[in-house]
Amino acid sequence: MTTRIEVYIKENLVDAAGDGLLKDIEDLNITGAVGARFIRVTEIEGRIGKKQAQRIGAELLCDPVSQEFVVGTISGPLTKGAWIIEVRYNHGVTDPVSESTMKGIADLGIAGATAAGTATKVVLRGRLSKADVDLISRKLLANNIIQSYTIEKN
Amino acid sequence: MARKFTLKKTAADKGVAGVEVVDVTGATDAELMSISKERTLSLNLLEMKKIARYFKNKKRNPTDVELETLAQTWSEHCKHKVFNGIIHYTENGESELIDNLFKQTIVGATKEIRRKLGRNDWCVSVFSDNAGVVEFDDDFHFVFKVETHNHPSALDPYGGANTGIGGVIRDPLGTGLGATPVFNNNVFCFARPDFPHEDLPRGILHPKRILKGVVAGVRDYGNRMGIPTINGSLHFDDRYLGNPIVYCGTGGLLPVDRVVKRPRKGDHIVAVGGRTGRDGIHGATFSSVELDDKSEVTSSGAVQIGNAIVEKKALDVILQARELKLYDCITDCGAGGFSSAVGEMGERIGTEVNLEKAPLKYGGLLPWEILLSEAQERMVLSVPPRNLKTFMKLCEREDVEATVIGRFTGSKRFVVKYNRKIIADIDMSFLHGGVPRYPRPAVWDAPDHPEPTFACPKNLTNRLIKVLGTFNVASKEWVVRQYDHEVQAGSVLKPLVGAQDDGPGDAAVVTPVLGSKRGLAVSNGIAIRYGDIDPYWMAASAIDEAMRNAVAVGGNPARTCILDNFVWGNPDKPDRLGDLVRASRACYDIAVEYGTPFISGKDSFNNEFAVDGKTIAIPPTLLISAAARVNDVRKCVSMDFKEAGDAIFVVGETFDELGGSQYYQSRGFIGNNVPKVDPKKAKKIFRAMYGAITGGLVRACHDCSDGGLAVAVAEMAFAGGLGAMVDTQKIPGANKIDRMDNLLFSESNTRFVVEVGKGKETKFRERFKGLPCKKVGVVEEGDMLIIGAPDADPAIKASIGKLKKAWKEPLAL
Numbered sequence A: 001m002t003t004r005i006e007v008y009i010k011e012n013l014v015d016a017a018g019d020g021l022l023k024d025i026e027d028l029n030i031t032g033a034v035g036a037r038f039i040r041v042t043e044i045e046g047r048i049g050k051k052q053a054q055r056i057g058a059e060l061l062c063d064p065v066s067q068e069f070v071v072g073t074i075s076g077p078l079t080k081g082a083w084i085i086e087v088r089y090n091h092g093v094t095d096p097v098s099e100s101t102m103k104g105i106a107d108l109g110i111a112g113a114t115a116a117g118t119a120t121k122v123v124l125r126g127r128l129s130k131a132d133v134d135l136i137s138r139k140l141l142a143n144n145i146i147q148s149y150t151i152e153k154n
Numbered sequence B: 001m002a003r004k005f006t007l008k009k010t011a012a013d014k015g016v017a018g019v020e021v022v023d024v025t026g027a028t029d030a031e032l033m034s035i036s037k038e039r040t041l042s043l044n045l046l047e048m049k050k051i052a053r054y055f056k057n058k059k060r061n062p063t064d065v066e067l068e069t070l071a072q073t074w075s076e077h078c079k080h081k082v083f084n085g086i087i088h089y090t091e092n093g094e095s096e097l098i099d100n101l102f103k104q105t106i107v108g109a110t111k112e113i114r115r116k117l118g119r120n121d122w123c124v125s126v127f128s129d130n131a132g133v134v135e136f137d138d139d140f141h142f143v144f145k146v147e148t149h150n151h152p153s154a155l156d157p158y159g160g161a162n163t164g165i166g167g168v169i170r171d172p173l174g175t176g177l178g179a180t181p182v183f184n185n186n187v188f189c190f191a192r193p194d195f196p197h198e199d200l201p202r203g204i205l206h207p208k209r210i211l212k213g214v215v216a217g218v219r220d221y222g223n224r225m226g227i228p229t230i231n232g233s234l235h236f237d238d239r240y241l242g243n244p245i246v247y248c249g250t251g252g253l254l255p256v257d258r259v260v261k262r263p264r265k266g267d268h269i270v271a272v273g274g275r276t277g278r279d280g281i282h283g284a285t286f287s288s289v290e291l292d293d294k295s296e297v298t299s300s301g302a303v304q305i306g307n308a309i310v311e312k313k314a315l316d317v318i319l320q321a322r323e324l325k326l327y328d329c330i331t332d333c334g335a336g337g338f339s340s341a342v343g344e345m346g347e348r349i350g351t352e353v354n355l356e357k358a359p360l361k362y363g364g365l366l367p368w369e370i371l372l373s374e375a376q377e378r379m380v381l382s383v384p385p386r387n388l389k390t391f392m393k394l395c396e397r398e399d400v401e402a403t404v405i406g407r408f409t410g411s412k413r414f415v416v417k418y419n420r421k422i423i424a425d426i427d428m429s430f431l432h433g434g435v436p437r438y439p440r441p442a443v444w445d446a447p448d449h450p451e452p453t454f455a456c457p458k459n460l461t462n463r464l465i466k467v468l469g470t471f472n473v474a475s476k477e478w479v480v481r482q483y484d485h486e487v488q489a490g491s492v493l494k495p496l497v498g499a500q501d502d503g504p505g506d507a508a509v510v511t512p513v514l515g516s517k518r519g520l521a522v523s524n525g526i527a528i529r530y531g532d533i534d535p536y537w538m539a540a541s542a543i544d545e546a547m548r549n550a551v552a553v554g555g556n557p558a559r560t561c562i563l564d565n566f567v568w569g570n571p572d573k574p575d576r577l578g579d580l581v582r583a584s585r586a587c588y589d590i591a592v593e594y595g596t597p598f599i600s601g602k603d604s605f606n607n608e609f610a611v612d613g614k615t616i617a618i619p620p621t622l623l624i625s626a627a628a629r630v631n632d633v634r635k636c637v638s639m640d641f642k643e644a645g646d647a648i649f650v651v652g653e654t655f656d657e658l659g660g661s662q663y664y665q666s667r668g669f670i671g672n673n674v675p676k677v678d679p680k681k682a683k684k685i686f687r688a689m690y691g692a693i694t695g696g697l698v699r700a701c702h703d704c705s706d707g708g709l710a711v712a713v714a715e716m717a718f719a720g721g722l723g724a725m726v727d728t729q730k731i732p733g734a735n736k737i738d739r740m741d742n743l744l745f746s747e748s749n750t751r752f753v754v755e756v757g758k759g760k761e762t763k764f765r766e767r768f769k770g771l772p773c774k775k776v777g778v779v780e781e782g783d784m785l786i787i788g789a790p791d792a793d794p795a796i797k798a799s800i801g802k803l804k805k806a807w808k809e810p811l812a813l
Helices: A016-027 A050-061 A096-107 A130-141 B029-038 B045-057 B064-073 B101-120 B150-155 B157-173 B207-225 B308-323 B337-345 B367-372 B385-397 B428-433 B461-468 B528-532 B535-553 B574-594 B662-666 B679-694 B708-720 B740-745 B761-767 B800-808
Strands: A002-009 A033-046 A067-071 A083-089 A113-126 A147-153 B002-004 B020-022 B086-091 B094-099 B123-125 B132-135 B140-148 B180-190 B229-236 B245-255 B268-273 B329-332 B351-354 B378-383 B402-408 B413-418 B421-427 B439-444 B491-493 B508-510 B519-525 B560-567 B598-604 B608-611 B614-617 B621-630 B647-651 B700-703 B723-727 B752-756 B773-780 B784-788 B796-799
Touching: A002 A050, A016 A033, A016 A113, A016 A130, A016 B207, A033 A050, A033 A096, A050 A067, A050 A096, A083 A130, A096 A113, A096 B308, A113 A130, A130 A147, B020 B064, B029 B045, B064 B337, B064 B367, B064 B413, B064 B421, B064 B428, B086 B574, B094 B101, B101 B123, B101 B574, B101 B598, B132 B560, B132 B598, B140 B157, B140 B560, B140 B598, B140 B621, B150 B157, B150 B207, B150 B245, B157 B180, B157 B207, B157 B245, B157 B308, B157 B329, B180 B207, B180 B508, B180 B519, B180 B621, B207 B229, B207 B245, B207 B308, B229 B508, B229 B519, B245 B560, B245 B621, B268 B308, B268 B337, B268 B385, B308 B378, B308 B385, B329 B337, B337 B351, B337 B367, B337 B378, B337 B402, B337 B428, B367 B413, B378 B385, B385 B402, B413 B428, B421 B428, B439 B574, B461 B662, B461 B708, B461 B740, B461 B796, B461 B800, B519 B535, B528 B535, B528 B621, B535 B560, B535 B574, B535 B621, B535 B679, B535 B700, B535 B752, B560 B574, B574 B679, B647 B679, B662 B708, B662 B740, B679 B752, B679 B761, B700 B708, B708 B723, B708 B740, B708 B752, B708 B784, B708 B800, B752 B761, B761 B773, B784 B800, B796 B800
Parallel strands: B086 B439, B180 B229, B351 B413, B560 B598, B723 B784
Antiparallel strands: A002 A033, A002 A067, A033 A113, A083 A113, A083 A147, B002 B020, B086 B094, B123 B132, B132 B140, B140 B245, B180 B245, B268 B378, B268 B402, B329 B378, B351 B402, B413 B421, B491 B508, B508 B519, B519 B621, B560 B621, B608 B614, B647 B752, B647 B773, B700 B752, B723 B773, B784 B796
């Protein structure tokens, strides 16, 4: 079973990575992007209970001062109507963050996790075509040598 | 061409799964080259034939494991065949034969300096270990290494830079019996970050993306390792479009009684740290190929991803084991993986590796892949049997994976077994001494660029603003702020200095032994555009710049060591190799005169990118990194003006030397009057400046480099939040230059702008008796920078706020 935890910057705070992406999109001569937020995705394989997932999110993955998290996939106003791009490492590429996550889960005394993986989810708003979002994904977000990506309209 | 494994005489009669025997003894020349290309061996015909002959004498064909091991060990990356080879050199029509350029110039300079120093020689171990070692204090030696990680960074900027810094940290750790890393430094060369997307050739990542990825990679690894990144620079030229340059350096401290290392017969070969995966296969040979628009697909195996946490744990356990004297020898697992690390350690005695023992990240790796993988965070140690138990317990306690993968044997052979069957057996003498030397042609002819035709503008304020805003001169604060400069608590002068901590410091100063006043001034020099005119003066200028940066903060010029990092195009093209000869010869001439020994270095060739039948070659690029001893860090000075009323001096003469300058570049010219170096006079100036700074006569000091005097004074003013008035007629050399723009933007070497406090001017002048040194102006209250002749309208008149804005904005990415 896969437990998914998504961590994101609080909506009232600046998402510096998102703002940087908007500037880079302008450099691509793509107009129309008005908002970008980054969400860090962690997927844990194994038998992890709801309470344990909450603990992992709160005590390991999330900085409570600037971030919030959900167990599962975030929904609601943050993502509604936006383009969602998810970038993840190809199979076999070393993912040091997932290795540290496994160690952190064990340090919390939580047994049952057998593997972890990470991905980056980008929420993109504005008047953008699928072709625009695909170009943004290829040129700015995913490196096809080591990563792959998916695009969805929420 | 390949068939199942049947290694006669040395192996069992049954084949080993995943091992192939490659028919080289019966292959034609064309087939040999085809084997080399198909397997990315980067070996030429001469080398392939030498290998074929060796195995013919052995009456068998090599396994793929043996062939790959030879290719890695004989790679340009490991053996420096170009630098150590034979060169037929022709310069402006005159020809000569050069036998081993490296020995004649870089090593030759150090040898000559050490000879002159005699009993006062302060070099400890140079060109013989993973990093150079010089004396520091009674307890520690200083260890320094700078590497490049260019090709991987072109394909995956984050991972490439990440593993670049991770790799160079392991060099001091693998020097002597292990040095403690105390700082990192980084220098990058990219194409312009505003390069038009529509003009980008296919297969190339946009330079802004490369820049951001590289910076993030260095930041994440360096910061997580708890090592301060204290010095660096960024340079821009569109010829770096397909081949960005990523220089990564690490300095460390090595206890004086831990310099000598030697594996002993019977010692266990122990792999410590990360596991072996398919990442980084063929890194050493990949670094010897030209990139093209297919490289991202064909060479994806060369991309590695680093894990700083694993390396940090390995570092900590090794330093503990070093103190307990648990091992005899150590080296890092870098290019070529186990094949190079074990092969080099056991060069004199012989090794036997049991490859199946190597801990793997995942199954399915072929034996040659295990041997060659350049997976990160791995060190190889030779542990005597009596210490093995203690060593393994220590690793277990610290949660570091350590595995015995073989023994040092005394056989003088490189033997690899897989499940008890021999899959490689090569004489160490052939592995390390068999690579053939062959001559290469090299040519250098002095170019003749068009000289500028524009008239001197009456008002140079806008020109200064333009030069300050060029990417090469502009503030690098956006990058610098991402690095931790303070961890380990030894930073004295950080990269950004001044009233608001945003001025461009000349060199960083660290005091790595807390509580001691002794420190190191760490700087760098690079003069890319001068190479378009003459690589000799490019190299001379790079050494001069590194030196004056170190001296400007209070580093001792008589105790400065330097490192060379040549990053060049394809050395099989005679013009590229001719540039190398010119640059190397300057390295010898200037280093010997300055008394600054080269203690370590690295070269990287084939930095060319082929697309649509065109080749983009990088400009020949030489980075000189310097580290100068500082006896008392409390006496160091920064570059920002400190107080109104203080005198402004210019030390060093300005010549009409705008060839390759930022000013000419901003006007679309290269020119020919490249800045030269007068090494005898320069040495005297450096000595005098060191005396003036350590004598407490200097309040601020800044070297003149990109953008010349006008930029140097402007930077000192806005870094200090103070105005300044400069009389151009008093600038040493002004009487020989008839244009104001040439005087203010010339990039002549060995010049400093110095702030001298009230009551100290006479003593300061005395220090520079007989040398070019004049008071040119005064630091002023307010925010105006005024530069000009007293009898005319100012050539430059601007508020420091306006100048600073122009300087800070371009690279705020």
